[in-house]
Structure formats: structure tokens, C-alpha cells
Amino acid sequence: MLGESSVHTDGCTFPPGFVWGVSTAAFQIEGATAADGRRPSIWDEFCARPGAVVGGDTGEPAADHYRRFAADVALMRELGVGAYRFSLAWPRVRPDGGAVNPAGLDFYEQLVDTLLAAGITPWPTLYHWDLPQALEERGGWAARETAYRFAEYTEAVLGRLGDRVDTWTTLNEPWCAAFLGYASGRHAPGRTEPRAAVAAAHHLLLGHGLAVDRIRDLAPGARAGVTFNLFPVTPVDPADAADRDTARRVDGLQNRLFLDPVLRGHYPDDVLADLAPYGLADVVADGDTARIGTPLDLLGVNYYRDLYVSAVPDEKSGLPSEWVGAEHAGFPDRGLPQTDSGWDVNAGELTALLRRLHTEYPRLPLYLTENGAAFPDRADADGAVHDHDRIAFIDAHLRAAHEAVAEGVDLRGYFYWSLLDNFEWAEGYAKRFGLVHVDYRTQRRTPKASASWYSRVMADNGLNGRR
Numbered sequence: 001m002l003g004e005s006s007v008h009t010d011g012c013t014f015p016p017g018f019v020w021g022v023s024t025a026a027f028q029i030e031g032a033t034a035a036d037g038r039r040p041s042i043w044d045e046f047c048a049r050p051g052a053v054v055g056g057d058t059g060e061p062a063a064d065h066y067r068r069f070a071a072d073v074a075l076m077r078e079l080g081v082g083a084y085r086f087s088l089a090w091p092r093v094r095p096d097g098g099a100v101n102p103a104g105l106d107f108y109e110q111l112v113d114t115l116l117a118a119g120i121t122p123w124p125t126l127y128h129w130d131l132p133q134a135l136e137e138r139g140g141w142a143a144r145e146t147a148y149r150f151a152e153y154t155e156a157v158l159g160r161l162g163d164r165v166d167t168w169t170t171l172n173e174p175w176c177a178a179f180l181g182y183a184s185g186r187h188a189p190g191r192t193e194p195r196a197a198v199a200a201a202h203h204l205l206l207g208h209g210l211a212v213d214r215i216r217d218l219a220p221g222a223r224a225g226v227t228f229n230l231f232p233v234t235p236v237d238p239a240d241a242a243d244r245d246t247a248r249r250v251d252g253l254q255n256r257l258f259l260d261p262v263l264r265g266h267y268p269d270d271v272l273a274d275l276a277p278y279g280l281a282d283v284v285a286d287g288d289t290a291r292i293g294t295p296l297d298l299l300g301v302n303y304y305r306d307l308y309v310s311a312v313p314d315e316k317s318g319l320p321s322e323w324v325g326a327e328h329a330g331f332p333d334r335g336l337p338q339t340d341s342g343w344d345v346n347a348g349e350l351t352a353l354l355r356r357l358h359t360e361y362p363r364l365p366l367y368l369t370e371n372g373a374a375f376p377d378r379a380d381a382d383g384a385v386h387d388h389d390r391i392a393f394i395d396a397h398l399r400a401a402h403e404a405v406a407e408g409v410d411l412r413g414y415f416y417w418s419l420l421d422n423f424e425w426a427e428g429y430a431k432r433f434g435l436v437h438v439d440y441r442t443q444r445r446t447p448k449a450s451a452s453w454y455s456r457v458m459a460d461n462g463l464n465g466r467r
């Protein structure tokens, strides 16, 4: 036991007040990419490049949520969703990174007010990867200036919504934004410049720290947090020094590069050494780490998979595996079941991850802000989807999360990714993560079997003894 806990393991019931939610992100569902003054983001530009996104898919029409948000909120209400985690599109709010576009803020104000009227807690994220293209043209996240523009964007959002939102998240998964965006080039802006990726990671974190300051100033009493995608890492051969060192490095770049400055106020020494050739120390100015380490109220954790690593470089780029994403790194196959994304399903490692966070970065409430899976869902003639694989996936991860809670880990919420099928970045629309099926031709929404199952879980505050 990690500490005193009043939680009973039998029945898999979560503590009172546990937050049950669903997650989405602006570019993945909104569509309407040219509406009401929105200007292009790096993802609009990336999607236009031949071969960048599977099937040539783009941010249009996505799930047309920009026009259908009221119906989507009504659907969430029917499902009994407690909190809705969504992101705001910076290119709607400050379309070129500069002047504010009031129409962009109007949209999010309506969304938030509609959620509040439906009794659903709005849980906004300020940055989920859609940087205004105009800022990319001035250097993107590799440029320090972008962190200051992010603070100004935060100011504009808080100025409008700071009086009615309780919990703010600054960034979603900065590892992806920095390393997939600027090193492997598999995400927008598609750059393959390792030094730029390292600078981007630091500037994202600096932007986070500056944004937290703005949140404190403009919404006193609101909670501020950040969301990281974190990975338990196991060496394939623990007896092999090279595999062990790969595991240390992968953990360093994918986990501790973000956790340590934010929660301990400094970069880890081994990561600074690993990244010395790529100039990490060169971009850290006096006072940055203090600003990045400004105290938070909660940590958002996105968990999809663990990593089972050995010392193999990425064939295409020659970069270390942790820079390109495990699915491209050529790590050995363990024979575990996999999702449609090719990700191993290993729920047990979620318990280990939560335990580690609780022990190594103590006293911070944790929320699972994303967990979910794409499966090759097949709709019947009437549109019904019997996605029992997704139900089994969520069930297993909730049991793993509950085990951590029963040990005393301060986990306070779970958000399924995602409410709707959506644009899965470089994979386009082919990968479906939703509880709700979207027919992209008609925009018809059909809740899958997992939606009614999850609706009961939320109502019961857990699995209620279900097997």
C-alpha cells in the first residue's frame, strides 16, 4: 500500500467525486477550417502535402463539430458525461498569432455555456497541436518568440472564459508536438531538424509556464495543469547494457524531459547530457526552469501503451528510437494483442505508471485525460457498431487504474479518448477511436455499444462488480 485509502477493491468502484469524461481536440473534430476568421494552422498546411496524411485526408469536414456542437453536447448529456475535455484552436482565437478574432472566442464561449447549461464540466486545453501557420513561418516552436505568443493567446482566452472554467490545461502531449513535428517530421510542421525539436520541447514548456502565470492572474481560484503522454519503459533484455541504456534514454526523452522541469523545476542531468549535442542547454535562458516549474494543481496523464525497447535506431532517419515514436522504431514484437494503430495492449502497465507518478512526483492529483483505442469497427446496415474489443480495452484499463487508486494513488478522473470518431493526424480518418461512430458523408452520429456500456460505468461510478 502506498498510503491510507478508503477505496474498496471489490466491485471496482471509484472514490466519490471521481470525474468521468470524454476527450476530443479542435483540429480532429471541428472542421470549418475557414469559418469566421479562422486562418490556417500547421496541420492545414501539412495535410496539403502529398503523402503526408493517409488517404490525403484533411481537417475538412472532420466531424463538423463547429456547426454541430450543440447536438454533440446534447448527446454527451444523454450519455451522462460528467466532464468534456476539448481544445481551443489558436488559429480561431489569434488567427495569425497576433490580433484577436472575437468570432473565434464567441464559438468557445457558446460551447462552454452550452456545456454548463447541460451540467457538463468544461475541461479546456489551450494547445493541442494546431499552431497558427503564420507563427510557424516565423520559426514555429523552435523559436522562443512562440512561447510569448502562446502566453498572449492564453490571455485572450482567459479574458473571455476565465470566469466560468474551473480547470485549465496548457498543453497536450508536448513530446508529440516537438519530436514528431520537428524531428521525425511525421506530424506537422513536418520538419526533420533534431536541434529544432529540442528547442521546440523547451519553448513548449516555457510557453506552459508563462500560460500558468496568466491563468493565475486572470482566473484566481481556477486550477491549472498540463497533459503529458507517458510511457512505462521496459528493456527487451534487462541483462543487456545497451537495451538498458536505451530504456533509460527513452524514459528520459519521452517522460522525464517533461515531468522533471514541470514538477521538479529542472531538467534531469542524464537528459541534459543526452541532448547536449542537440543544444538543449543553449536554449535555456536564466529563469526559464523556475518559470516552467511554477506549481501546478494537477497532472493530466494520457496512457495508450507501454514501450518494450531495445537498442535499434530508426532506419529512416537514423535518429534514436525515442525521437520517432515506438511504432516506427522497429522494437521486437511481444505477441501481445494490438489495437488498430498497431499498439500493444498492456493495461497492467498503467497501474505501474500511476504508482510511479504518485511516488516520484508526489502530492499532485492525477487525471487520466486520455485512454482509448482504435479498432476496425464495422457498422451494421442500421449503423450499429458492436465494438466489444473497445469495451474490453476500457474495462481492463479501468481495472488497472482502480488498482492504483486502491493502493492510495491520488487519481481523480478518467476521460475516454474519444467521444467521436475523428481525424487521427497522419493516419487520417481510417482509425476510429470514438464511442460514437461518425459517418463522414452524412455526419450521422451513432453511439457504439461502448457508448452505452461507458454510460453505465459513469452512472455507477465504476464497474459495479461487472466481470
Ligand code: IFM
Pocket (backbone or CB within 6 Å): 025, 028, 173, 302, 370, 417, 424, 425
Ligand atoms: O488522437 C490522439 C490525440 O490527439 C492525442 N493523444 C493520442 C490520440 C490517439 O492517437
